[in-house]
Amino acid sequence: MQLEYFQLxxxxxxxxxxxxxxxxxxxxxxHNTIFEGHFPGYPIMPGVLLxxxxxxxxxxxxxxxxxxxxxxxxxxxxEAKMRGFVSPGELLTVQASILHExxxxxxxxxxxxxxxxxRSNATITFSHVPFPNQDLRGHMDAVARRIGLPxxxxx
Amino acid sequence: xxxxxxxVATIIAETCDIPRDTITPESHAIDDLGIDSLDFLDxxxxxxxxxxxxLPLEKWTQEVNDGKATTEQYFVLKNLSARIDELVAAxxxxx
Numbered sequence: 001m002q003l004e005y006f007q008l009x010x011x012x013x014x015x016x017x018x019x020x021x022x023x024x025x026x027x028x029x030x031h032n033t034i035f036e037g038h039f040p041g042y043p044i045m046p047g048v049l050l051x052x053x054x055x056x057x058x059x060x061x062x063x064x065x066x067x068x069x070x071x072x073x074x075x076x077x078x079e080a081k082m083r084g085f086v087s088p089g090e091l092l093t094v095q096a097s098i099l100h101e102x103x104x105x106x107x108x109x110x111x112x113x114x115x116x117x118x119r120s121n122a123t124i125t126f127s128h129v130p131f132p133n134q135d136l137r138g139h140m141d142a143v144a145r146r147i148g149l150p151x152x153x154x155x
Numbered sequence: 156x157x158x159x160x161x162x163v164a165t166i167i168a169e170t171c172d173i174p175r176d177t178i179t180p181e182s183h184a185i186d187d188l189g190i191d192s193l194d195f196l197d198x199x200x201x202x203x204x205x206x207x208x209x210l211p212l213e214k215w216t217q218e219v220n221d222g223k224a225t226t227e228q229y230f231v232l233k234n235l236s237a238r239i240d241e242l243v244a245a246x247x248x249x250x
Contacts, residue, residue, distance in 0.1 A: 076197075102203060103210060
């Protein structure tokens with residue numbers, strides 16, 4: 001997890017194009033300035049970052065399903081629930097699946113677990129558009145390689 | 156069996172918390188009911204599910220932006236209902 005670059009996903013564990021599911025892992029850092037403020041003497045991972053981890057996981061699934069021809073952008077978050085605290089140093093498992101594929105938008109269901117126990121879940125809506133420029137496409141390709149997205153799905 | 160318009164109106168009322176009796180076949184989803192593009196995604200999702208179709212929102216938006224169609228053709232509810240009926244019929248014909 002590179003919080004300073006807002007890259008929360010470390011590794012793709014499983015990507016199933018047929019089932020339209022993905023599972024990733026994300027290691028919460030032991031030390032980060034975020035924990036100095038959230039909260040002093042009682043560090044916990046901010047809920048908005050758990051939501052972001054589910055959004056990024058869903059995003060990788062959508063990118064793969066759309067063959068990297070379109071870029072998904074977060075549009076709405078529903079039914080987001082923080083079911084338990086996440087502490088520094090914990091290893092998150094984040095899973096996402098497709099709820100609906102519409103025209104120019106998609107909805108996913110995602111959840112965050114630690115040690116098999118559910119900590120957060122949400123239903124997330126994305127709008128998606130053709131990649132706005134080659135810089136972004138190149139950046140996403142590079143991150144995809146780093147986190148182990150199967151190269152077969154990257155044209 | 157309720158009409159397509161009745162189903163669409165019910166979806167809009169429930170999705171956007173708009174009183175059902177204010178929604179008529181002549182209502183323009185954007186101009187009259189004040190539904191924005193993000194809220195319309197929820198309506199599209201519910202319509203897609205209810206009718207087993209995929210509203211071609213991108214194509215419609217492109218046509219409007221290119222001046223090839225007006226928003227009334229797609230977003231006045233009697234017209235939207237007619238488009239839905241066409242999509243359902245096309246799906247049935249292709250099955």
